[in-house]
Amino acid sequence: MYYNNREIEAFLAAGPSPYRMNYPLSKASTFRIGGNAAFAVSPQTEEELASLLDYCRREKLYHAVIGNGSNVLFDDEGFDGMIILTSALNRIAAEGELLMAGCGVPLTKLAAEAEKNGLGGLEFAYGIPGTLGGAVYMNAGAYGGEMCCVIRQVGWYDPESGVQGVFENRDCAFGYRDSVFQHRDLIVLWASLSLQRRERSLIRADMNDYMSRRREKQPLEFPSAGSTFKRFPGYFTGKLIEEAGLKGFTVGGAQVSEKHAGFVINRGNATASDVKRLIEAVKDRIYRQNGIRIECEVRFIPSVGGSAESEPKASSDRAAESLQ
DSSP: OOOOHHHHHHHHHTSSSOEEEEEEGGGGOTTOOOOEEEEEEOOSSHHHHHHHHHHHHHHTOOEEEESSOTTEEEOTTOEEEEEEEOTTOOOEEEETTEEEEETTSBHHHHHHHHHHTTEESOGGGTTOOSBHHHHHHHTOEETTEEGGGTEEEEEEEETTTTEEEEEEGGGGOOBTTBOGGGTSOOEEEEEEEEOEEOOHHHHHHHHHHHHHHHHHHSOTTSOEEEEOBOOOTTSOHHHHHHHTTOTTOEETTEEEOSSOTTEEEEOSSOOHHHHHHHHHHHHHHHHHHHSOOOOBOOEEEOSSSSOOBSSOOSSOOOOOOOOO
């Protein structure tokens, strides 16, 4: 679709949100992959975020809302539209056993803030590279904990109607790496977490233990999108991949980690095409060998279009929905 970039630039120049043109998406993704975005904007308030979303809706401008980019794969061709980065929406406030935070707060920072206030229950999130918005969207979890176990309320914005609202935990329809936000066009603005009083030394000990385990077992020395595949019921997906002899399997610059087979890593020069072809090859091998179809956690964001792929495909013309 053709966009008048001069008009878009004029709109952004007249507004309060910092922006850049031809922004390299490799800087906005933990995979360190992707071409350039026509526009990348950093709203400083929820009101600015809502204004940007309203503009995109009015102008039918392709857009995506991105947190830390830790669970996404950008297209090699870039992004012909507006990437909205939420990193400035990072307020945190503690009130009793409640912790309230903006969608752009990194999970590790949030877990550290909980520890600082003597609040336990978020230890599992220490070291997860995403933001609170993305964690709610995906119902992120690790080491026996999930966001659904600590979320009390979620504030959201509906770009279609211009309405803001609040969901209670039960309204979020949390499931395994799933939530209502993956099925409705609602943008997470903030969330409150219900935690419990706990000795800070015990919280810190658990956080350090989880971080130590991550460093020992996960390929943190390479760019990646974290755990690449969802767990198939009754199986450990990384073990299935390892048993299929795919540890170290490489396509271009993308590789199944030799340290943990559940991770696809960027060896330094991987393209999105490399990653997608590798993922398809792994899924095909597991299906042929075990008769089960494993699913991908990573969301592919094409350069043009309108809805994201939860299953990156080696060749596709589908497009991206707003993600965090």
